[in-house]
Amino acid sequence: MIHLGLTGYPLGHSLSPKIHTAALQACGLQGDYSLFPIHPDDKHELKNLLIRIRSGKIKGLNVTIPHKQHVISLLDELTDTAKAIGAVNTIYLQNGKLMGDNTDALGFLVDLKKFLGRRESEIGKSAIVLGAGGSARAVVYALLNDNWNITISARRIEQVQQLASTFTNYELRITNLTDPQPSTLRHGFASQDRAFDLLVNATPIGMTPNIDQSPLPENLSLPQHGFIYDLVYNPRETKLVRGAHSQGLQATTGLGMLIEQAALAFEIWTGCNPSRETMRLSVE
Numbered sequence: 001m002i003h004l005g006l007t008g009y010p011l012g013h014s015l016s017p018k019i020h021t022a023a024l025q026a027c028g029l030q031g032d033y034s035l036f037p038i039h040p041d042d043k044h045e046l047k048n049l050l051i052r053i054r055s056g057k058i059k060g061l062n063v064t065i066p067h068k069q070h071v072i073s074l075l076d077e078l079t080d081t082a083k084a085i086g087a088v089n090t091i092y093l094q095n096g097k098l099m100g101d102n103t104d105a106l107g108f109l110v111d112l113k114k115f116l117g118r119r120e121s122e123i124g125k126s127a128i129v130l131g132a133g134g135s136a137r138a139v140v141y142a143l144l145n146d147n148w149n150i151t152i153s154a155r156r157i158e159q160v161q162q163l164a165s166t167f168t169n170y171e172l173r174i175t176n177l178t179d180p181q182p183s184t185l186r187h188g189f190a191s192q193d194r195a196f197d198l199l200v201n202a203t204p205i206g207m208t209p210n211i212d213q214s215p216l217p218e219n220l221s222l223p224q225h226g227f228i229y230d231l232v233y234n235p236r237e238t239k240l241v242r243g244a245h246s247q248g249l250q251a252t253t254g255l256g257m258l259i260e261q262a263a264l265a266f267e268i269w270t271g272c273n274p275s276r277e278t279m280r281l282s283v284e
């Protein structure tokens with residue numbers, strides 16, 4: 001039996017048990033995937049959970065908010081990716097060492113490439129990322145490694161500056177998202193000057209239960225060349241994606257990234273590369 005799981009708080013609506021159970025079945029493996037909700041203040045419980053990985057009782061653990069950064073000090077080593085991003089979403093034991101990795105970045109990039117498809121060669125490589133939290137760090141890391149020019153926009157400029165300071169070898173433009181009609185968007189992505197080819201929403205705006213919210217101002221007319229990637233995957237079609245579709249734009253939610261980052265973690269734990277299609281069907 002392979003015991004896998006997820007820690008974070010809260011975990012009520014997590015799709016991960018279904019996705020990983022499908023992966024176990026697709027790979028013909030016996031096992032389970034449990035939820036371990038741990039309150040942000042309960043560091044003791046988090047330590048106890050990691051002891052169960054050290055002892056081999058749990059083979060692999062996913063980590064989500066608010067613990068992606070908390071766990072770092074409790075691990076022995078980080079992969080280069082997790083180190084660069086400064087957040088961990090996948091934990092496992094390797095040669096007696098408790099390792100932390102981050103599959104969000106590659107999960108995002110793989111799914112972004114699927115989304116852009118052949119059109120990628122027809123567009124420029126300028127992106128704006130909304131938000132500067134954990135997933136924005138993974139997205140920025142992934143895009144920088146794929147040679148995109150990036151602007152980061154978030155409501156707390158100090159958080160954006162902190163994110164930008166992590167990637168000192170790159171030039172990142174930063175802006176503030178507090179304006180209800182962000183000037184960056186109006187004069188950049190929303191204008192015809194092709195300033196941004198891709199907009200990535202890495203904030204929770206529009207996520208259930210706030211499904212009537214969008215990070216973009218109402219009635220903002222978007223340019224036809226733009227691509228929109230919304231990391232939010234619940235609901236299946238967010239207001240941002242719906243609005244973009246209604247203007248004829250290509251837009252997607254983050255379900256593909258969710259599947260991909262899960263599959264990459266699953267492969268680290270088990271050595272089996274599971275069928276994405278089977279995993280996706282488990283949550284459709």
Ligand code: NAP
Nearest residue numbers: 131132133134135136155156202203204207231254257258
């Ligand atoms: P996070 O670490 O809490 O960061 C969220 C960011 O959004 C922060 O910059 C935060 O600013 C900002 N923000 C939150 N509410 C806002 C609002 N009302 N207006 C403007 N900015 C706001 O969260 P995260 O882990 O990055 O997750 C963000 C979203 O991505 C979530 O919906 C999550 O479910 C989704 N996600 C999807 C995947 C996937 O596989 N598809 C993977 C990871 C995350 P403050 O710090 O000021 O609040």
